[in-house]
Amino acid sequence: IDTMIPLQSRALWNKHKVQKFEDAEGFDDRFIHHVETTLARSLYNCDDLAAYESTSISVRDNLVIDWNKTQQRLTARDPKRVYYLSLEFLMGRALDNALINMGSEPKPNSNGDELLGTRDMVKDSLNDLGFRLEDVLAQEPDAALGNGGLGRLAACFIDSMTTENIPAWGYGLRYEYGIFAQKIIDGYQIETPDYWLNIGNRWEIERHEIQIPVTFYGYVDRPDGDTPTTDPAQWIGGERVLAVAYDFPVPGYKTTTVNNLRLWKAKPTTEFDFAKFNTGDYKNSVDQQQRAESITACLYPNDNFAEGKELRLKQQYFWCAASLHDIIRRFKKTQRPWSEFPDQVAIQLNDTHPTLAVVELQRVLVDLEKLPWAEAWDIVNKTFAYTNHTVMQEALEKWPVSLFSRLLPRHLEIIYDINWFFLQEVEKKFPDNSELLSRISIIEEVYPERLIRMAFLAIVGSHKVNGVAELHSELIKTTIFSDFVKFYGPSKFTNVTNGITPRRWLKQANPELSKLISEAINDPKDDFLLDMTKLTKLAEFADDHGFQQRWNKVKEDNKIKLADLIKNLNNGEDIIDREHINNTLFDIQVKRIHEYKRQQMNIFGVIYRYLAIKNLLEQGASIEEVEKKFPRKVSIFGGKSAPGYYMAKLIIKLINSVADVVNSDVAIADLIKVVFIPDYNVSKAEIIIPASDLSEHISTAGTEASGTSNMKFVMNGGLIIGTVDGANVEITREIGEDNIFLFGNLSEKVEELRYNHKYRKSEMPSELKMVLNAIESGLFSPENPNEFKPLWDSIKHHGDYYLVSDDFASYLATQELVDQVFHYEKSEWIKKCILSVANVGFFSSDRCIEEYAETIWNVEPVKPE
Ligand code: NBG
Secondary structure, eight states, X not given: OGGGSOHHHHHHHHXXXXXXXXXXHHHHHHHHHXXXXXXXXXXXXXXXXXXXXHHHHHHHHHHHHHHHHHHHHHHHHOOOEEEEEOSOEEEEOSXXXXXXXXXXXXXXXXXXXXXXXXXXXXXXXXXXXXXXXXHHHTTSOOEEESOSHHHHHHHHHHHHHHHTTOOEEEEEEOOSBOSOEEEEETTEEEEEOXXXXXXXXXXXXXXXXXXXXXXXXXXXXXXXXXXXXXXXXXXXXSEEXXXXXXXXXXXXXXXXXXXXXXXXXXXXXXXXXXXXXXXXXXXXXXXXXXXXXXXXXXXXXXXXXXXXXXXXXXXXXXXXXXXXXXXXXXXXXXXXXXXXXXXXXXXXXXXXXXXXXXXXXXXXXXXXXXXOHHHHHXXXXXXXXXXXXXXXXXXXXXXXXXXXXXXXXXXXXXXXXHHHHHHHHHHHHSTTOHHHHHHHOSEEOOSSOOEEEHHHHHHHHOSEEEESSHHHHHHHHHTTTHHHHHHHOGGGEEEOOOXXXXXXXXXXXXXXXXXXXXXXXXXXXXXXXXXXXXXXXXXXXXXXXXHHHHHHHHHHHHHHHHHHHHHHHTTXXXXXXXXXXXXXXXXXXXXXXXXXXXXXXXXXXXXXXXXXXXXXXXXXXXXXXXXXXXXXXXXXXXXXXXXXXXXXXXXXHHHHHHHHHHHTOGGGTTSEEEEEESSOOHHHHHHHGGGOXXXXXXXXXXXXXXXXXXXXXXXXXXXXXXXXXXXXXXXXXXXXXXXXXXXXXXXXHHHHHXXXXXXXXXXXXXXXXXXXXXXXXXXXXXXXXXXXXXXXXXXXXXXXXXXXXXXXXXXXXXXXXXXXXXXXXXXXXXXXXXXXXXXXXXXXXXXXXXXXXXXXXXXXXXXXX
């Protein structure tokens, strides 16, 4: 490319090469430049918001310079690239993370007595300019374009892909409204819109030049009449909208590689409906155009639940079509033959949401590129891989055929053909097995309408399918996908256990612990954030009393920070007793509210504790005596419920009602406090997680595919109470079973237990009876004693699907053990925490990405020179 540009021009461009800021001087210069030009402000009216904006643009400048170099390097080398398609990227704030990553090595400060990374350097600079970094960082709204674990996983993965120098792109949607903000009013969840772009977005680069037309509806044209549907056909679309690219640079840790996260926004075409216009219906034709933007207006706020709305399917196709078009365009620039497409392109489907990309690629190859069906299908199959994130039926996407035939008529034909060829193969291998055929078919024949099973389509269209933790990956093989294992053999199915990025979840969220670690293991340049095996050295200090005390001090400081946050959220009123903070156990459960995650069991446990304390007091015990049995504890909850999820909302209300009663009961003298933190999100998680002594991961065995906050809590020196579910299993293997509090029935037992409930062969433990009686008596809802009826009914009369009554006794017993160790064997407790962190390295998302790269994508890193 270089040779096409005249020498003279090239010289000029080189002379004015844009430079990154490298030191304080350079940063000051850039900062003031942007305040005075980009923001049109000055020394006299630069507030924290302006300081945030200017710092962000300055940092972005550096990233963009490296981003350009990365792209030029990749264009020249043309390696295989990975495309990670995810409808959710739960990024959180960008600035602090960029300052920590940003590539450059720490440099000695002006006195030469300390190493300063970019973050510390900018912090000092901002100080000199009159700002506090913390205040500046706090100006940034969370980019909350995701619901929970699935979206946050995608965010951790693009961090790791960049850190590992993998040529990778993320593709998603630029929702105008992220996940709703949660308010708690009278104990109830109220949703308010999250217009996160309110103050603009300094991190994105709008690409006016990249606008891709996407069509919907219409009909299929076959000029030759009744030819087979596998022959090329022409889809004449009806509605047309444009996909505009917005790029977000993704920095890596200790590398100058900067990858791209490309999010699409829908906008109207400039075409005009002249038919309408001519009939004088100008207003209507403008309105219709305007509707294009609704496609990317809003993130669907469901976690682990598929809501079959037409607009959602439109989002999915819009995003798949635009992304594939972009990928194909990049591939075509290299003028390679189509047969090389899978050598150059790996596309990872994050859950079934992007499965339409499989169909769209087949359509492009057959209808537009005129490849024979089988040849095209071979390319498609080698290109795609699919990650499954759940075995729960209500979360598996199934779309009505009728909806498809209207919205995407040609795609429906292609799906039928894919299914037809697939079922023929099945029939060949297992002749005369019509039951198998109907079970395994991509089309589910149910009354009143046929459904397309997107997970099955994703399996058939991919060369690899993975689950997200060992137990989960085994479960999908024996339950929802067992027929596919029979047909394909087990090798198509694999496991990649989830992970988290230690840059955000250790260094950024917990700077003090990170510092203590780097000192202890003598790693002043924080290389352990790249190579977490270095942490094993911490084990040497597990018994060291002095070290334990320093460790505990960090925890205490983090608990104070959380207490401050809670105080702020509570209009300045302190709920947590500061004086006893060190020997108050912080017991935390923060995640989406879901029956399967069993926040109800947690709050029942709190109620049990409260009733037991009250009983002891009534029997004449002194508060000191009671405290011996039930030492100080704060139960902290946080998490959003899907707006339409009635039971989850009721659980939130119960937690808040219990909090009201317990927190205001002076008789129990602060022995229990209950807190519901409203609007749990990534930036709050960064404060909450480092403050935990104990966190709860207590899903019904077999229901939580992996969980990822479990890993975050362990990485921050907290212990876990949990069921034998999801990644808890491997956490136990890595950190040792002495360092985790496991309880409850195993997944193998679940079916039998549910059966027992159905035929009324189960006994409810007396502790649970006591709790449910208290709730039924109206203790927590005196005005409306029946308020929580659906909660007890589901256990007493509707089969207790989530098996709360089966696990409750062992849950309480294990909580008792927790109290014992925390309050009477504190040194043992801290030792467990240190040993856990020493062995948490496996859960770095860098390890995941290496596994995906090697076993699924077959891609190599491209390192900067
Ligand atoms: C969620 C699981 C979690 C898992 C994340 C990330 C869905 C469909 N699944 O257990 O419930 O940690 O995915 O893999 O959101």
